[in-house]
Amino acid sequence: MATHFEMELDNLKSIIKKIGKLAEGQVSEAVKILLQEPEAAEGKIIKKTENKIDKLDIKIDEICQSIFALQQPVASDLRFIMSAMQISNEIERIGDLSISIVKKAKNIKEKHDLILKFDIADIARQVELITVKTNNCFASQDGNATGVIFVLNKDIRNSCEDAIHDIINEMKVNSKAVVSGTNLVIVLKHLERISEHCTNIAEYVYFTVNAKIIKHDKSDDLKAEE
């Protein structure tokens, strides 16, 4: 039989899964809006979900605070709750970045051409994928599922860097492309940040499972090997 405390931990876990799913939805909504035009019903759903995410983020903090105060968690329980607080922050940031992407996407003229020209769709899809994988990784608390995420993050970062490089070159020769190009660079930076937040979440799962801290570990290859 599950103890009262275990039930509380399960509850916490299911709320994090829920907020994770919401953020995943925000990312996929943002990607959809970015890749399609015109931005039809954009804004409404995404704003509503944003409020839900904020509320859950606060709720998670409150639950963790009360567990710390009342249960004095130790060992894997302690690591799980420490991670829970951090992960909900990361998820909340992913939500914010999705909204910023939508806002910036509005200012990109001739979006389709640019997206095609710089392979933005591929990057956006990969970012969608990493959010899904990250949620699965948390749900399964599988320390081995983290390696894939670190590798994917590295790919995304490289693709973003390449695309940004190309866009800047384009802007140098074509002054009409500057406004849209700048916005697109910001969008890419946001996508890259989302992927980075996913990686942080994977690091917290790794910490929970293996009791080893790998954040600030600069070498992704090393992490991928873990």
Place this chain on the structure above:
Amino acid sequence: MKDIKIKVNDLSLYYGDKKALNEITMDIPANKVTALIGPSGCGKSTFLRCINRMNDLIPSVSITGKMLVEGVDIYDKNVDVVNIRKKIGMVFQKSNPFPKSIYENIAYGPRINGMKDKTELDEIVETSLRQAAIWDELKDRLDDSALGLSGGQQQRLCIARTLAVSPDIILMDEPASALDPISTSKIEELVHQLKEQYTIIIVTHNMQQAARTSDHTAFFYMGNLIEMGKTNSIFTKPVQKQTEDYITGRFG
């Protein structure tokens, strides 16, 4: 090694046919607090009593293996038990002051050891009570009976009594389990201060107390030492599953 105060090697203890400690091997560091934790009946008190040979008083007991205190095997035939017990003080769960004055409780040990000089005794009484963080509370009533003190004060008095004979090692068997939270935190604070001068081994069934007070924690289960390590590691990333289950309350 200089930093190791007590070296236990393959120590087993039987009560008649019943093996209560199974081949315990561990190093207890000097000037640190080592906590012994584990479920009731796992052998914590038995182990603690091995360190000052208190189990000798129980006729059915037989012991194998070694217990080296500062390199000397205390179970060696040539070793004088009285000398060992002088160096190793013990504080019990139930405070047990003598039915005498506060002063006499403290002066008793030094007197037995042959100290007669009144000024010297006064000095020892004061220092011991100060070290036990109870001097200010008791200095004006040294001639009152010790039995009139509160539970928490009695326990600190017993600690002072232990300190009066200047031991190296202090063994504590659930010293705060009968006390209220304020007295408990006074004892815990005291333990923390005393480790500068003494090696302390404390048995506690209160996990948070072990976490708060000790530098090292040893987890016993059914007469076996399952795991020993820095308290910080034991409570954040224990190696053994049994330890994890016990400290997270998922035992059995």
